[in-house]
Amino acid sequence: xxxxxxxxxxxxxxxxxxxxxxxxxxxxxxxxxxxxxxxxxxxxxxxxxxxxxxxxxxxxxxxxxxxxxxxxxxxxxxxxxxxxxxxxxxxxxxxxxxxxxxxxxxxxxxxxxxxxxxxxxxxxxxxxxxxxxxxxxxxxxxxxxxxxxxxxxxxxxxxxxxxxxxxxxxxxxxxxxxxxxxxxxxxxxxxxxxxxxxxxxxxxxxxxxxxxxxxxxxxxxxxxxxxxxxxxxxxxxxxxxxxxxxxxxxxxxxxxxxxxxxxxxxxxxxxxxxx
Amino acid sequence: xxxxxxxxxxxxxxxxxxxxxxxxxxxxxxxxxxxxxxxxxxxxxxxxxxxxxxxxxxxxxxxxxxxxxxxxxxxxxxxxxxxxxxxxxxxxxxxxxxxxxxxxxxxxxxxxxxxxxxxxxxxxxxxxxxxxxxxxxxxxxxxxxxxxxxxxxxxxxxxxxxxxxxxxxxxxxxxxxxxxxxxxxxxxxxxxxxxxxxxxxxxxxxxxxxxxxxxxxxxxxxxxxxxxxxxxxxxxxxxxxxxxxxxxxxxxxxxxxxxxxxxxxxxxxxxxxxx
Numbered sequence: 068x069x070x071x072x073x074x075x076x077x078x079x080x081x082x083x084x085x086x087x088x089x090x091x092x093x094x095x096x097x098x099x100x101x102x103x104x105x106x107x108x109x110x111x112x113x114x115x116x117x118x119x120x121x122x123x124x125x126x127x128x129x130x131x132x133x134x135x136x137x138x139x140x141x142x143x144x145x146x147x148x149x150x151x152x153x154x155x156x157x158x159x160x161x162x163x164x165x166x167x168x169x170x171x172x173x174x175x176x177x178x179x180x181x182x183x184x185x186x187x188x189x190x191x192x193x194x195x196x197x198x199x200x201x202x203x204x205x206x207x208x209x210x211x212x213x214x215x216x217x218x219x220x221x222x223x224x225x226x227x228x229x230x231x232x233x234x235x236x237x238x239x240x241x242x243x244x245x246x247x248x249x250x251x252x253x254x255x256x257x258x259x260x261x262x263x264x265x266x267x268x269x270x271x272x273x274x275x276x277x278x279x280x281x282x283x284x285x286x287x288x289x290x291x292x293x294x295x296x297x298x299x300x301x302x303x304x305x306x307x308x309x310x311x312x313x314x315x316x317x318x319x320x321x322x323x324x325x326x327x328x329x330x331x332x333x334x335x336x337x338x339x340x341x342x
Numbered sequence: 343x344x345x346x347x348x349x350x351x352x353x354x355x356x357x358x359x360x361x362x363x364x365x366x367x368x369x370x371x372x373x374x375x376x377x378x379x380x381x382x383x384x385x386x387x388x389x390x391x392x393x394x395x396x397x398x399x400x401x402x403x404x405x406x407x408x409x410x411x412x413x414x415x416x417x418x419x420x421x422x423x424x425x426x427x428x429x430x431x432x433x434x435x436x437x438x439x440x441x442x443x444x445x446x447x448x449x450x451x452x453x454x455x456x457x458x459x460x461x462x463x464x465x466x467x468x469x470x471x472x473x474x475x476x477x478x479x480x481x482x483x484x485x486x487x488x489x490x491x492x493x494x495x496x497x498x499x500x501x502x503x504x505x506x507x508x509x510x511x512x513x514x515x516x517x518x519x520x521x522x523x524x525x526x527x528x529x530x531x532x533x534x535x536x537x538x539x540x541x542x543x544x545x546x547x548x549x550x551x552x553x554x555x556x557x558x559x560x561x562x563x564x565x566x567x568x569x570x571x572x573x574x575x576x577x578x579x580x581x582x583x584x585x586x587x588x589x590x591x592x593x594x595x596x597x598x599x600x601x602x603x604x605x606x607x608x609x610x611x612x613x614x615x616x617x
Contacts, residue, residue: 081356092367201476213488
């Protein structure tokens with residue numbers, strides 16, 4: 068794995084083994100697509116990170132400092148994915164919050180995952196995951212470090228032809244994919260699930276909602292999803308991915324995904340050319 | 343924080359910033375009370391750790407190796423609390439399991455938390471937490487690293503006179519305390535909540551259940567708990583703690599807690615003498 072990294076602003080590859088990020092998953096992260104020295108969705112990432120810090124009562128990092136560090140770790144890379152991790156820092160053994168938390172900040176740049184041009188053109192194949200997301204309103208929406216549900220969901224399949232899995236909650240409501248948000252066009256209307264009880268409110272999802280004011284947050288059953296005229300995924304790392312099949316049920320890439328892929332190009336992303 | 347530590351068997355204080363334990367809370371831990379070179383509940387801890395590794399598909403560490411490392415980090419300490427952390431190790435960015443996982447193993451020894459003798463004699467004061475535990479059967483029972491719910495629960499109060507909080511699930515069922523399991527004597531019967539949907543199946547709880555074959559795993563409402571004749575907590579670190587009050591409702595330390603404190607003494611624990 069090749070990554071350039073800063074830990075609390077210093078070139079380093081390690082964190083304390085007593086960090087609460089490791090001990091309890093007590094922190095947050097962001098995965099941010101960079102095009103050279105431009106991050107088109109930066110302000111949305113910073114907004115979510117700040118909200119997450121407030122929710123977990125972790126002092127929020129300074130976005131200007133993070134941006135300087137982002138430029139430093141990604142220097143010379145034409146394209147990169149930045150991972151910013153913020154934890155509550157060191158703590159005594161035990162769950163109680165430290166009296167004077169000193170958050171840990173890790174900024175790392177990675178080579179973006181390759182996505183073939185035909186994936187953007189034809190779409191991804193998906194399956195429905197067996198695991199059901201637990202409902203925890205106090206943690207829903209934010210991108211915290213407690214991600215075992217996503218790890219278990221992604222471990223459900225090995226077939227490289229399947230790119231993603233649909234996650235339902237314990238009531239059978241569609242929530243998202245394992246690493247992307249999900250949109251469906253139903254009776255001509257663009258819908259995406261509510262993330263008030265579980266799931267991560269993606270930055271790309273926020274961009275789609277801003278670009279499509281007619282889109283609506285709504286409850287989606289699996290049956291509705293299977294009957295949808297068009298389904299696509301939004302990801303801050305991969306952009307807009309049409310869905311071509313779900314457990315054998317086929318979809319054609321639709322006009323909404325094409326329109327949003329164009330919006331992504333207009334933002335400066337070049338992913339549709341083959342990543 | 344004073345701790346002696348081994349990371350993968352080597353004296354070290356740090357782990358890779360790319361460890362999946364930090365990235366996703368992708369791992370497990372055990373908190374083990376040591377009396378010199380004796381750990382009375384060691385085999386129960388190893389059993390739970392092994393079960394947790396199987397559940398998360400992480401190769402389990404060798405208990406004999408962990409024991410050698412436990413003795414090394416705790417050398418010269420009359421009493422200590424061992425924290426063993428096992429993660430899935432390094433991974434590519436992304437949730438998918440690495441093809442050949444190399445787990446990370448952290449073994450650290452800490453000074454035990456002080457518990458006054460009068461706490462064992464008179465009991466602890468508790469409150470009912472506002473947060474409700476989410477129900478995830480695939481993660482229930484094991485001591486994984488996704489502990490934000492416990493962190494948020496413990497952050498609900500600052501009053502040092504309150505030692506612990508009662509956690510309910512989203513259906514209002516009593517599950518546990520934030521860092522201990524909970525028992526109640528109801529109509530003369532010893533009851534403890536089921537942990538099939540959420541909560542951690544404590545090693546001390548398993549010891550209580552083995553020592554009291556008449557005890558029963560049962561659904562407990564908050565009303566039942568408030569009406570109980572006796573309530574106590576079990577913790578591998580703190581032992582058996584009577585509960586003297588819950589949000590102002592008082593209990594007297596009962597015969598069951600006394601009997602189990604004696605059982606703990608017979609195991610070799612000396613905590614009742616003042617930790």
